[in-house]
Amino acid sequence: YKPMTVPGTPGEDLYSEERMMMYRGSTANFVGATSGNGALAAMAVAAGGKTLPCHLFQVADRAYTSLLSSVVAEEVEPHLEEEDPMVIMEKDHEQKRRNHVVRNQSVIISGESGAGKTEATKKIMQYLARITAKGKDGAGGGGGGRRASAKEKAEASSPDDADDAFRANATSLEDRVLSSNPLLESFGNARTLKNDNSSRFGKFIKISFNTDTGTIVGASISNYLLEKTRITTQIEGERNYHIFYQLFSGADEQVLEKFGLEGGIASFRYLGN
Numbered sequence: 001y002k003p004m005t006v007p008g009t010p011g012e013d014l015y016s017e018e019r020m021m022m023y024r025g026s027t028a029n030f031v032g033a034t035s036g037n038g039a040l041a042a043m044a045v046a047a048g049g050k051t052l053p054c055h056l057f058q059v060a061d062r063a064y065t066s067l068l069s070s071v072v073a074e075e076v077e078p079h080l081e082e083e084d085p086m087v088i089m090e091k092d093h094e095q096k097r098r099n100h101v102v103r104n105q106s107v108i109i110s111g112e113s114g115a116g117k118t119e120a121t122k123k124i125m126q127y128l129a130r131i132t133a134k135g136k137d138g139a140g141g142g143g144g145g146r147r148a149s150a151k152e153k154a155e156a157s158s159p160d161d162a163d164d165a166f167r168a169n170a171t172s173l174e175d176r177v178l179s180s181n182p183l184l185e186s187f188g189n190a191r192t193l194k195n196d197n198s199s200r201f202g203k204f205i206k207i208s209f210n211t212d213t214g215t216i217v218g219a220s221i222s223n224y225l226l227e228k229t230r231i232t233t234q235i236e237g238e239r240n241y242h243i244f245y246q247l248f249s250g251a252d253e254q255v256l257e258k259f260g261l262e263g264g265i266a267s268f269r270y271l272g273n
Contacts, residue, residue, distance in 0.1 A: 015056075015123055017130065023057035024131045028065050060124040063105040064131070064209075070103035071211045102211055114195035121205070122181055128207060129178060132215045177207070177219045186246060188223060190230060191239040200227035200241070232270060240271050 013019070052058065107124060109117045185197065192198040202225045208218040234240060248256070248265050256262050265271045 015126075019055075020057055020127050020130050023052060023055060023061050023127075025061065025065070026052050026058060027062035056120055056123050057127045059107060060127045061131070063107050064128060064214075067102065067105045067209060068211060068214055070101070112194075113192060113198050118185070118189070118197065118199050121203070122178070125178055125181075125205070125207075129216065132209070177216065180219075180221055184221065184223065186243040187241060188226060190234075190241050193235075193237050197242075200230055201225055244268075244271055 109120050109124075111117050184203070185199070188201040188203075189197050189199050201223050204222040204224070206220045206222075207216060209215065210217045230238075230240060239245070245265065248261065251261070253262075
């Protein structure tokens with residue numbers, strides 16, 4: 001695939017890290033206005049306060065910002081059968097139990113074969129991983145100041161070591177999230193008449209965030225509706241799943257001989273196309 005460039009500015013990558021940071025917080029003004037959150041509106045002003053062209057990063061930023069802005073506290077009255085009514089009457093308003101409610105966000109990526117669903121998914125994941133990473137430049141997180149933990153305060157005597165440890169942990173998690181894509185594509189993607197890297201299955205990616213710090217804390221990927229018939233039958237001009245061809249391409253002669261694959265791709269009818 002060739003890198004996409006910005007119209008009117010030859011050579012500038014449409015999905016560069018600089019463009020990621022440009023869109024970071026760009027939708028906070030909209031989300032702040034609809035949710036009544038003034039802090040988000042202030043965040044948008046800090047991010048530039050200007051309208052940017054439509055972009056995948058904008059979609060991802062709106063979902064991320066909406067998630068963090070939805071963290072609200074709702075009053076939950078205690079059940080009368082659980083507590084003495086007289087005790088309830090004597091309780092102050094501040095003593096009532098509070099329950100934090102988070103509204104999960106979804107991004108649906110759809111389109112016909114070859115439209116760019118797989119690539120769009122990867123770009124959105126890269127954006128979320130980048131803007132939530134805590135670096136030495138202070139970028140990342142939920143856009144608002146977070147309270148330092150006791151552990152972080154204890155490590156304040158060596159800020160460089162603490163920051164390096166934080167970054168290493170965040171990078172490790174991001175790498176694990178993003179590095180799952182090649183594995184899934186190997187076993188679930190194939191060449192079709194319209195697309196050399198067509199996903200032949202459905203994919204649901206769930207990314208979990210710490211709503212206090214805004215960082216990624218985990219992810220899971222579920223796949224479904226794999227096109228199993230492709231393993232045994234492909235139409236003329238299409239191929240089987242990538243993993244079979246990658247095996248022949250990456251294995252040395254000793255491995256090929258061990259598994260009886262010396263004949264190469266042409267010797268297997270399932271891989272003949």
